[in-house]
Amino acid sequence: MATIVATDSGKWKAIIRKSGWPPTIKTFRLKRDAEDWARRTEDEMVRGIYIQRAPSERTSVASALDRYFKEVTPTKRPITQKTERQRIEIVKKFFGKYSLAAVTPDLVATYRDQRLAGDIDPKSGNRIPRAANTIRIELALLSNLYTVAIREWGMGLVYNPVKIIRKPTPAPHRHRRLTAAEEKRLFAELDAHSNPMLAWLARIALETGMRSSEITTLTRSQVDLRRRIVRLYDTKNSEPREVPLSDTAVEIFREALANPVRPIDTDLIFFGEPGRHGKRSSYTFHKVWDQAKRRAGIADYHFHDLRHECGSRLAEGGMDARKIAAILGHKDMNMAMVYVNLYGRDLVDEVNQALARRRARTFAA
Incomplete structure (x- = not known):
C-alpha cells in the first residue's frame, strides 16, 4: 500500500514501496491527486507495465539537447557537427521550456506547421517560409533525441512523439541546368x-x-x-x-x-x-x-x-x-x-x- 504524508510546505507526498520495485515518491498539491496517482502507479506495477516517469518529467528539452550535443553530436561527421549546433538552438527555442514528458504529438505538429509557415522578417514584416527538407531534418534531430533518451538515458518515456506525426513532403529534385x-x-x-x-x-x-x-x-x-x-x-x-x-x-x-x-x-x-x-x-x-x-x-x-x-x-x-x-x-x-x-x-x-x-x-x- 502507498503511504500518503503531509509535508511541512502544506503539500502531500505519495510514497510507494513494493517488493520488486524501487521506492517511488511524488509530491502533489492536493491529497486527492496523491491518492489517485498512487492507485494508478500500484496498478501499473501489478500489471508489470509501470515506467519510471520522474526523470523525463524533471528533465527539460533544453537540458536534454545540451546533453545530446555533448554526448551524441561528437560521434557524427565533422560537417554534421557544425550544422547540428544551429539546429539544436532552433529546436530548443520552441521546445526548450517543456519537459521531455510534456512534449506531445500535437505540440510537435504545431512546431512543424509554424516552421513551414516561416518566421517573420523583422525588416519587411513578411513571413519567410522554410523548406520542407529543413523541417524534416529538424524533426529528425528531435526524434533522435527521444530515441537516445528512451534507449540509453533511461528517461522512462512511453513513446517518441515525433514518430507519430506526419512529416513535411520532401521537395522535388532540382533540375536547374547550367546553359x-x-x-x-x-x-x-x-x-x-x-x-x-x-x-x-x-x-x-x-x-x-x-x-x-x-x-x-x-x-x-x-x-x-x-x-x-x-x-x-x-x-x-x-x-x-x-x-x-x-x-x-x-x-x-x-x-x-x-x-x-x-x-x-x-x-x-x-x-x-x-x-x-x-x-x-x-x-x-x-x-x-x-x-x-x-x-x-x-x-x-x-x-x-x-x-x-x-x-x-x-x-x-x-x-x-x-x-x-x-x-x-x-x-x-x-x-x-x-x-x-x-x-x-x-x-x-x-x-x-x-x-x-x-x-x-x-x-x-
Whole structure:
C-alpha cells in the first residue's frame, strides 16, 4: 500500500514501496491527486507495465539537447557537427521550456506547421517560409533525441512523439541546368577571382560530381593522378568510394597540387587561413561564389547544382544509372535514375529501332 504524508510546505507526498520495485515518491498539491496517482502507479506495477516517469518529467528539452550535443553530436561527421549546433538552438527555442514528458504529438505538429509557415522578417514584416527538407531534418534531430533518451538515458518515456506525426513532403529534385551562356559567364567570373582555388573547386565539382565538402577536405594523398582517381573516405553515406577523373579533372588537380602558395603546415589541397588555434581549415568559398554568381547574372543556382549538372551530362553521354550511382556515391539507385529519366527523349531512335525489329520478327513468323 502507498503511504500518503503531509509535508511541512502544506503539500502531500505519495510514497510507494513494493517488493520488486524501487521506492517511488511524488509530491502533489492536493491529497486527492496523491491518492489517485498512487492507485494508478500500484496498478501499473501489478500489471508489470509501470515506467519510471520522474526523470523525463524533471528533465527539460533544453537540458536534454545540451546533453545530446555533448554526448551524441561528437560521434557524427565533422560537417554534421557544425550544422547540428544551429539546429539544436532552433529546436530548443520552441521546445526548450517543456519537459521531455510534456512534449506531445500535437505540440510537435504545431512546431512543424509554424516552421513551414516561416518566421517573420523583422525588416519587411513578411513571413519567410522554410523548406520542407529543413523541417524534416529538424524533426529528425528531435526524434533522435527521444530515441537516445528512451534507449540509453533511461528517461522512462512511453513513446517518441515525433514518430507519430506526419512529416513535411520532401521537395522535388532540382533540375536547374547550367546553359552554355551561363557557364561561360560564370567561369569567366570565377577565373577572374584573385584566388585560383575558387575556379578549381567549381570545375572539379562539374567534372567529378563530388560534393563541396568532399572536395574541400581533400588531402594530397587522396589524389592519384597516375591511376586517375580520387579516394574519398569521409562521405555523406559513410561509405568510401573512388571517383574517376576525366582528362579535364586531371589537369585541374595537377594545377591545384602545384599551387605555388601552398603553406607547409597543411596537407589540404584547398586550404584556408589559420584559425584561432593556429590550425588551418578547409577553404571557405561560399561568399565569393555568391558574389561571382551575381556578377555573372545567374539566379537560382547553387554550388550543389554543379554535382547534378555532372550527373545530367553523364546521362546525356549515354552512361547507365548504375555507373552514375557509383561515381556520385548514391546508395539509392532511384537518385541516379533521376538523371537517366530526364533524357528519355534521347532514346527515341533506339525505341523506334527496337520496335521495328520486333515487328519484323512478327511478320517473318
